[in-house]
Amino acid sequence: MAHEHHHGGGGTVAAAPGTRRVALVGSPNSGKTTLFNALTGLRAKTGNYPGVTVGRYEGVARTPTGHVVVEDLPGTYSLDPISPDEVVVLETLDPAHADIETPQALLVLLDSTTLRRSLALLAQVLHQGLPSRLVLTFGDELTARGGSLDLPALVRALGIAVDLVTSGDRRALTGLRAELDVADQWPTPTVLPPQDPDQVTGWIESVLSAASYRAPRPDGPTRRIDSVLLHPVAGALVFFVVMFAFFQVIFTVAAPLQGWVESLFGWLGGAAADHIANPWLGSFVSQALIGGVGGVLVFLPQIALLFLMISLMESVGYMSRAAFIMDRVMSRFGLEGRAFVSLLSSMACAIPGIMATRTLPSARDRLSTMMAAPLMTCSARLPVYVLLISMLVPAQTRVGPFGLQGLVMFGLYLLGAVSALLAAAVFQKIGNRSGSGLPFYMEMPPYRMPSARYVLVAVWDACKGFLRKVTHIILVVTILLFLLLNLPTQSVSTMRSAGVDVQDPVATSSYVLEHSYAAAVGRAVEPVFTPLGFDWRINVGVVSSLAAREVFVATMGQVAAAQNPDDPHQALAAMRVEHGPDAGQPLFSPPTVAALLVFFVYALQCMSTVGVLRRETGGWRWPAIAFGYMFTLAWVMAFLVRSVVAVWT
Amino acid sequence: MSLLSRPASSSTTGTRTVDSLPAPADARTCCHLPEGASFVIAQIAAHPDERVRRRLIDLGLRPGALVEVIRRAPLGGPLVLRVADYDIALRRSEASCLLVSES
Numbered sequence: 001m002a003h004e005h006h007h008g009g010g011g012t013v014a015a016a017p018g019t020r021r022v023a024l025v026g027s028p029n030s031g032k033t034t035l036f037n038a039l040t041g042l043r044a045k046t047g048n049y050p051g052v053t054v055g056r057y058e059g060v061a062r063t064p065t066g067h068v069v070v071e072d073l074p075g076t077y078s079l080d081p082i083s084p085d086e087v088v089v090l091e092t093l094d095p096a097h098a099d100i101e102t103p104q105a106l107l108v109l110l111d112s113t114t115l116r117r118s119l120a121l122l123a124q125v126l127h128q129g130l131p132s133r134l135v136l137t138f139g140d141e142l143t144a145r146g147g148s149l150d151l152p153a154l155v156r157a158l159g160i161a162v163d164l165v166t167s168g169d170r171r172a173l174t175g176l177r178a179e180l181d182v183a184d185q186w187p188t189p190t191v192l193p194p195q196d197p198d199q200v201t202g203w204i205e206s207v208l209s210a211a212s213y214r215a216p217r218p219d220g221p222t223r224r225i226d227s228v229l230l231h232p233v234a235g236a237l238v239f240f241v242v243m244f245a246f247f248q249v250i251f252t253v254a255a256p257l258q259g260w261v262e263s264l265f266g267w268l269g270g271a272a273a274d275h276i277a278n279p280w281l282g283s284f285v286s287q288a289l290i291g292g293v294g295g296v297l298v299f300l301p302q303i304a305l306l307f308l309m310i311s312l313m314e315s316v317g318y319m320s321r322a323a324f325i326m327d328r329v330m331s332r333f334g335l336e337g338r339a340f341v342s343l344l345s346s347m348a349c350a351i352p353g354i355m356a357t358r359t360l361p362s363a364r365d366r367l368s369t370m371m372a373a374p375l376m377t378c379s380a381r382l383p384v385y386v387l388l389i390s391m392l393v394p395a396q397t398r399v400g401p402f403g404l405q406g407l408v409m410f411g412l413y414l415l416g417a418v419s420a421l422l423a424a425a426v427f428q429k430i431g432n433r434s435g436s437g438l439p440f441y442m443e444m445p446p447y448r449m450p451s452a453r454y455v456l457v458a459v460w461d462a463c464k465g466f467l468r469k470v471t472h473i474i475l476v477v478t479i480l481l482f483l484l485l486n487l488p489t490q491s492v493s494t495m496r497s498a499g500v501d502v503q504d505p506v507a508t509s510s511y512v513l514e515h516s517y518a519a520a521v522g523r524a525v526e527p528v529f530t531p532l533g534f535d536w537r538i539n540v541g542v543v544s545s546l547a548a549r550e551v552f553v554a555t556m557g558q559v560a561a562a563q564n565p566d567d568p569h570q571a572l573a574a575m576r577v578e579h580g581p582d583a584g585q586p587l588f589s590p591p592t593v594a595a596l597l598v599f600f601v602y603a604l605q606c607m608s609t610v611g612v613l614r615r616e617t618g619g620w621r622w623p624a625i626a627f628g629y630m631f632t633l634a635w636v637m638a639f640l641v642r643s644v645v646a647v648w649t
Numbered sequence: 650m651s652l653l654s655r656p657a658s659s660s661t662t663g664t665r666t667v668d669s670l671p672a673p674a675d676a677r678t679c680c681h682l683p684e685g686a687s688f689v690i691a692q693i694a695a696h697p698d699e700r701v702r703r704r705l706i707d708l709g710l711r712p713g714a715l716v717e718v719i720r721r722a723p724l725g726g727p728l729v730l731r732v733a734d735y736d737i738a739l740r741r742s743e744a745s746c747l748l749v750s751e752s
Contacts, residue, residue, distance in 0.1 A: 078707035082700045117709035117733035197706045201713065215734045232723045324738050328726040331740065439701045439743045441708060444729055444736035 021069045021101065022061075022183050023092060025125055026109030027118055028075035029445045031137035031167070035109060036072040037457050038173055039180075056088075063181040070180075071103060077117075079124040082439070084363040093128045105131040105183035107176075112136040112164065113147065113216045113446075119204045123193035126160070131186035133161050133179065140166035141446070147216030154211035159189030167451065219446035222317075226444075229321045239325045242318070243344060249305055254348070257301035265294025280489060288482035293475065299349055299608070303466055304459050306345050306352040311458035313341075315450035320442050327440070333421045334428030336360070336440050339369045343420060346376035347413075350609045354616055355462055364431045370616060371626055372424035374609050375602065377416040380549040384600050385412055387553050390569055392593045408597075415601055419633075465615065478547050484518040485544065485555075518543065532599065532638045533592035535578065545605045552600075590649045595642035602634035678745040679716065680728070687717045691750035702746065709733030710747060 026032040040059025057072040073092060074085035081087040091097040093106070108125050110118040115136075126132060142148070155162050161179075165172040179186075193203045229235050269286035276282035313319045323337030330337050338360050346353030353373040357366045377385075389408050397404040490512050492502050500511045513519060522539035529539050538556075545552035556572060575587040582589075604610065604627045613623040679688055690712050696702045709732045710716070719736060720729040727738045 078704060080700065080703050080707065082704055111735075114733065114735040117735060120707055120709070197703065197711070201711050218731065218736075226720070226729075230720050230722075230729065320738070324722065324727060324729070327738075327740070328722060328724060439698075439704055440727070440740045441704075441743060442738040444738055 019067065019069050020105075020180075020183060021071060021103040022105045022107055022180055023071040023073050023103035024107050024109060025073050025089065025093075025121075026075060027077050027111070027114075027121060027443075029443050030075070030109040030111045030118070032075060032109045033072060034167070034451060034454055035107075035135065035137070035165075036070060037453065039070055039177070061177065061180060063177050065181050068180045068183065070107075076121070078121060079128075093125070093130065103130065105133070105186050107133055107135055109135045109137055111138050112142045112149070113138050113145065115149075115208060115213060116204060116215065119207060120197075120200050122158075123195075123200050123203060126189055126193055127195060129188055131184055131188055133163070133183075133186045134158065135176070136162060136164045138167070139164040141448075142216050145216030145219060146214070148212070148214045150212045154207070154213075157207045157210040159191060160187055222446040225447055226321070229318070230324060235321070235325055239322055242313075242322065246309055246344070249309060254301040254305050258298050261294065261298045261301065265290055265297065269294070280486070283486070284482060288479045289475075291478065297467075299351055300463060300466070302348050303352045303355070304463050306348065306356065307459045307462040308455065310341065310345075310356055311455045312450050315448065315454050317445050317447045320444050323442060324444070331440075333425040335369065335421075335424050336362075336365060337442075339365060339424070342369050342373060343376055343417075343424075346373040346378060346420070347417075349378045349380065350374040350376065350606065351466065351612045352462075354609065354612050355466070357616070364428070367617070367622065368424045368427035368431060370613060370622070371427045371629075372420040374604050374606070374626065374630065375416050375420035375423055377413045377601070378549075378606075380606065381412075381600055383550040383553045384545070385409060385597065387556075387569060387572075388593050388597050388600075391573060391588050392590055392597070412597065412601055415598075419602065423629075466612070481518070481544055481547050484521060485513060485516050485540075487517055488515070490515060513540070528635075532595045532635065532642055533589065534596070535587060537575070537587070538592075538596065542599070542603075542605070545600075546607050548608065549600065549605050552605075591642045591646040594645040595638040598641045599634045599638040602630055602637055604630040677748050679718065679730075679747045679749050680741050680745050682718050682749070684718055684721055687715060688749045690714050690716060691748045694746040694748050696746050701743065705743065705746060708737060709735070710737075716747070 024032050024036055036057065036059065039061040041062075045058050059070050059072075060067050061070045071092070073089045076086045076089045078086070079090055079093070081090050088100070092100045092102065095102045106125060106128070108122055110122060122134065149164075151162060151164055163172060163176060165176075194200055229238055269290040272290055273282045273286040276285055310319070313322070319338070319341070322341065325337070326340040327337035330340055339357070342353050342356040342360070344353075345356045350373050353376065354370050357369045357373070360366045360369060386409075389405050393404045393408055395403070395405060399407055490508075495502050495508060495511055498511065501507050518540050519536060521543055522536035525539050525543070526534075526536055529535075529542070534542065541552045541556045544555040572588055573586065577583050577585050577587050610623045610627060613626055614620055617623070678694070679690075682688060690710060692712050693702050693705055693710070710730075714732050717731040718728065719731050722728070725741055727740050728744050729736055729738050730744070731737075
């Protein structure tokens with residue numbers, strides 16, 4: 001299981017030229033990221049390697065005499081690369097590869113309890129010919145499980161310096177910082193290990209016996225816990241209970257926190273509107289600026305909680321067990337077990353779901369999962385579904401013991417989930433054309449006490465990164481939307497002459513909206529949406545829902561000039577088709593409402609998601625592909641459903 | 650060591666299709682061993698992608714290595730094996746490359 005949570009904000013990774021660079025090389029689960037966090041504190045930067053969707057993590061470590069740039073390379077089991085992430089490791093270590101700066105020295109991390117396997121990675125790394133130093137992690141665990149090794153003998157056998165560290169060992173860290181100062185003087189072994197895999201086996205055995213290595217016993221508690229958690233029946237049951245609790249926390253524990261964020265920003269917005277004399281500026285500050293920031297911050301409790309739980313599950317070791325249980329189901333869609341957590345999280349919100357794909361070791365799996373995650377039914381779709389379903393299905397209609405409204409809602413959730421899995425399968429198929437799929441293997445680490453620092457850093461990193469990048473995009477979009485919906489300004493005399501009661505704020509805002517640029521946009525896109533039964537008014541709602549899907553409800557309220565913009569059901573039901581053959585008929589006819597519902601199932605009506613996709617993939621290409629394919633799918637599916645419902649009703 | 654109990658199948662080309670592989674009889678792969686069984690890897694079967702074979706070796710699943718079957722998920726799900734002092738989960742498609750020595 002890759003432990004790849006790092007803190008860091010954003011921006012490009014760039015260090016002052018001439019600064020010494022040391023890279024951390026190691027397998028997933030070797031404690032690499034924990035050491036990286038400990039060395040670099042809260043001064044890390046994230047970015048992407050040139051041309052690939054592989055996250056790059058760099059930080060500055062303080063040393064006794066200055067600073068060293070530390071780069072945390074993606075976790076790898078071998079330098080014989082089979083994934084883009086592993087190619088990055090190889091290219092970084094290869095001086096001939098000029099795109100990526102080669103570090104001056106390497107800190108190789110190996111889990112001291114799995115030396116029989118992990119020395120093979122060291123053998124490959126030493127062949128790169130860079131000054132290297134070995135750090136053996138989990139020294140306390142080795143001792144606790146009855147293992148031992150002779151450190152000076154190991155140093156002699158390898159020809160490089162070795163540190164044996166235990167978790168939370170401050171003294172070893174201080175020593176390591178001092179060593180970083182002289183990293184370019186670290187030795188390269190005089191006798192290199194063999195390269196032929198068959199001879200490497202013999203080399204490992206000779207090194208281990210020279211160091212009097214006694215392998216640790218299998219961890220007893222882990223065996224006993226696994227006999228339940230990996231059991232075909234009990235394990236599946238525990239898994240569903242854990243996932244249910246997971247989902248509940250994201251929805252219910254986050255809800256009051258989100259309520260506080262909402263009321264705080266509501267209060268701020270109200271205060272701004274009250275204290276700014278110019279009404280236009282007042283509503284700009286309260287709605288566009290404060291409302292826009294609040295609309296993003298409202299996701300923060302969910303993201304913090306999600307990453308708290310994911311990093312706890314990873315830190316303890318449960319994530320790989322959950323992935324083991326789910327692997328068979330996910331493999332049918334070309335994904336691996338670990339993608340399940342991301343898709344499940346997307347049912348709260350696609351943003352944390354997309355960020356949760358960081359736990360997937362393969363870049364291709366990450367992309368396919370990210371392309372599918374926004375199709376899972378997120379909580380922002382809920383208000384839209386509630387409104388539209390109530391217009392489509394009378395509350396009292398029942399099918400057997402179930403209310404039809406609930407069944408339709410369930411059907412929409414199911415449609416989203418099935419579509420997401422199929423989309424992931426298609427993206428995996430396309431990706432796999434360029435080469436065979438990665439083999440699936442997953443280390444099952446022993447259960448460990450979660451590291452508080454690791455968990456907190458993961459939460460902090462997720463929140464900080466989310467805020468930094470997304471606030472830019474969402475702010476620009478909400479400001480733009482506000483301007484479109486409220487410009488050009490209408491003078492009192494114009495409105496009077498148009499017969500609008502200027503004392504009635506609902507009537508005036510409806511008049512402004514009807515003559516706004518947004519209305520012009522809504523009319524301009526009519527040719528696209530007319531086949532789905534959407535007129536310019538629905539189009540304004542659809543366009544405004546790009547800021548966040550639930551904005552659709554409030555915008556439709558403004559458009560319909562409802563007395564209560566938060567429950568525009570009545571006003572919307574009274575709206576009529578303005579012109580054309582159906583003029584005078586209800587605008588929200590069953591075929592149109594059904595088409596709208598299906599449109600919202602598929603369309604990527606969420607700029608925050610687009611922003612996160614850009615952040616996580618390091619470019620505009622994948623967000624553009626996601627937006628394009630989902631819009632096309634949404635239009636086609638809405639058209640089909642509209643046609644079917646039209647025949648049926 | 651039982652490494653050479655059979656002539657090693659030629660596994661040099663990376664372009665073979667699955668069908669043309671020297672299909673190992675089911676009894677010889679480790680997939681059908683019960684939980685708790687131990688075995689020595691006799692050889693790694695050829696895989697259409699030579700890199701997979703190489704990766705299995707890098708993961709410690711080398712010819713001659715002693716492996717214990719810790720757990721088998723039902724209905725053709727993945728296996729948990731213990732090798733080189735750690736536990737690893739593999740899908741059956743990869744595990745079927747691990748050929749058991751006939752002793």
